[in-house]
Amino acid sequence: MTKKTHDIWNARFINRIIDSMADGVFTMDDQGRISSWNPSMERISGYSATEALGQTCQLLQCSRCFGKNCPASIEKCRILEIGQSEAKECLLRHKDGHDVAVIKNASVVKDDDGQFVGIVETVTDMTELNRARERAEAAALRLAEVYQMNNIIGKSHAMKEVFQAIRVAAASEATVLIQGESGTGKELVAGAIHYNSDRHEGPMITVNCSALSENLLESELFGHVRGAFTGANRDRMGRFEEASGGTIFLDEIGELSPFIQVKLLRVLQEREIERVGDSRRRKIDIRIITATHKDLYTRVRDGLFREDLYYRLKVFPIQLPSLRERREDIPLLVDYFIQQMNKKTGKNVARISQPALRIFMDHPWPGNVRELENAIEHAFVLCDRDQIEVSDLPLEIRQPDINGACRDLPPVKSSRRKKLTQTELLDLLDACDWNKAEVGRRVGLSHTAIWKYMKKWDIPLQREK
CATH class of the missing domain: 1.10.8.60 (Helicase, Ruva Protein; domain 3)
Incomplete structure (x- = not known):
């Protein structure tokens, strides 16, 4: 293959790659006129390549170019002088007249001798990502609404005391122990405390301590490093780390094994965790809420639950009444x-x-x-x-x-x-x-x-x- 044939083949290959990209890509000459326009740019902007070629990038009416409204010429935007612009979220005006949210980036391309070849701009359509963000925010809002106190139904004196306890707990960072029979709404109360607290913008992570064996629960709570045990093919963050900046709710806390009780006590004392198989200590910023349908004090007397852990957990106890x-x-x-x-x-x-x-x-x-x-x-x-x-x-x-x-x-x-x-x-x-x-x-x-x-x-x- 001759060098010329090789160069032609390379150019065609690169063009095919650019044409298949999901991101919009276009190039400009030293006069700031569009010299190429891939299919994704046609989709994002509404302008065909025929309509765009020979035009300036002002065609897109970008809302931000170096912090200003889109300049009228390539000299005013100073891309030749600066060499590249950092990626920025902005709005492009679609041919139909509506704005399209994008991330836009521009770079000057030079050859091996430092001679100007052209300007390349990439445009990433943010429409679907923004919709996903909106859906996630709406889902979080719905979740928060589920845990509002008006979804915990009751006008009895016993429930009025629970509502007051939720308000007091939400205003503090104290560890909360919720006790009550099965079906009394312990998770709803935990959620109400979280979503009415200063941590409401952080995650609320729920773990049922009775649903997993000791080894699985240790990995679930603390995470593990690659090779810690058979099947640990990669590092994994535990639920304590996932709850950073928010709240972790440990349900059925009375079911913890003595080994996990010791590890949880260390978390409460030092606010640090170690992943399984790792010696590195990691600081965590979490609020801990626990719940049980069992009488923990009786389990302490029977030697089934550590007394020091019990008192660490019941800094602020809430007793839920039965129906x-x-x-x-x-x-x-x-x-x-x-x-x-x-x-x-x-x-x-x-x-x-x-x-x-x-x-x-x-x-x-x-x-x-x-x-x-x-x-x-x-x-x-x-x-x-x-x-x-x-x-x-x-x-x-x-x-x-x-x-x-x-x-x-x-x-x-x-x-x-x-x-x-x-x-x-x-x-x-x-x-x-x-x-x-x-x-x-x-x-x-x-x-x-x-x-x-x-x-x-x-x-x-x-x-x-």
């Missing part, structure tokens, strides 16, 4: 969940009947607010009127004594039972008199999971007569 301790809030909660389910399902249920509400008021609610929400969801499946009736309620709430219906059946451990067959489910439903919560307890699944199986196999929610 049976604030029954006056049940009508408010029912109305709230009905509104939420109307939005979710498109139905127009207006209320709950007085007999059904009376059953709700008398029920002990071992699952607390979460159980109440699931009961309303169950009622919406059956309800085809503007009012929830007693017949729409779950059987275990309508007939609480039914919970003993299948006590003679041995429980099935969840570690052994991961899936149900249709035949097994039908047999269990018959044995438990179609009490879905009891069936769930027998097989280690939630009654919501049992409902989903029934829906999958078109099994009616109530026994057919």
Whole structure:
């Protein structure tokens, strides 16, 4: 191949690369007139190459060129003198008249002898990135709205004390321990503290301490370095580091092993972490909120939880009342969940009947607010009127004594039972008199999971007569 042929081939290859680029690329001569215009520039600007060639870059009406409005000539923009401009976010005027957000950069190109060859400008379209930013900001705003205190429903004296505790905790940096039965809304309270605090612009990271083994939880919380263990193919940041500038919420803190308890105590004392397999200490700036449904003090007395860690965690304790301790809030909660389910399902249920509400008021609610929400969801499946009736309620709430219906059946451990067959489910439903919560307890699944199986196999929610 001759040098001339080689040069021609190289030029064609470079042109093809430029034409295939997602970024806009155009060149100008020493008079500031456009000499090339790739397809991405046509898309971004709306001007075809035919329309752009021979024009100056004023065609784009850039909102920022060296900090000024777009100059009228190449001399005024001083690109030949300066040699290059730093990348800047600016607006280009599209042929149709609307502005396009871009990042624009320009450089003078010279040959090996230092002679001027041309000017190259690159234009990166920021439209999709800006939309993604807006979507992320909107999602963060929606998340913050979920955790506002007006989404924690209650007017009882017990809940008024909780609201006051949230306000006080949000105004401080103290470590918070939230205690309460399962289903009382511990994560909502943790979120309300974070989103009403000075750290609300930072992340809120949630970790369920009972969901992972000791080794996995250590890596999840502290991160690891490459080669720390089998499968550690790269460095990984832990959840403590991810929460920098914000809050980490450690749920089910009572389930921590003694080893992780020691490591957490060190974090609380020194505000430093070490990744697994690493000796380097890393400073962290986080607020720690923990929660448990267990009596931590009893676990301390039983030797299952470190006393020094317990007192470090309960700098500011918040005790959440069970639903049976604030029954006056049940009508408010029912109305709230009905509104939420109307939005979710498109139905127009207006209320709950007085007999059904009376059953709700008398029920002990071992699952607390979460159980109440699931009961309303169950009622919406059956309800085809503007009012929830007693017949729409779950059987275990309508007939609480039914919970003993299948006590003679041995429980099935969840570690052994991961899936149900249709035949097994039908047999269990018959044995438990179609009490879905009891069936769930027998097989280690939630009654919501049992409902989903029934829906999958078109099994009616109530026994057919």
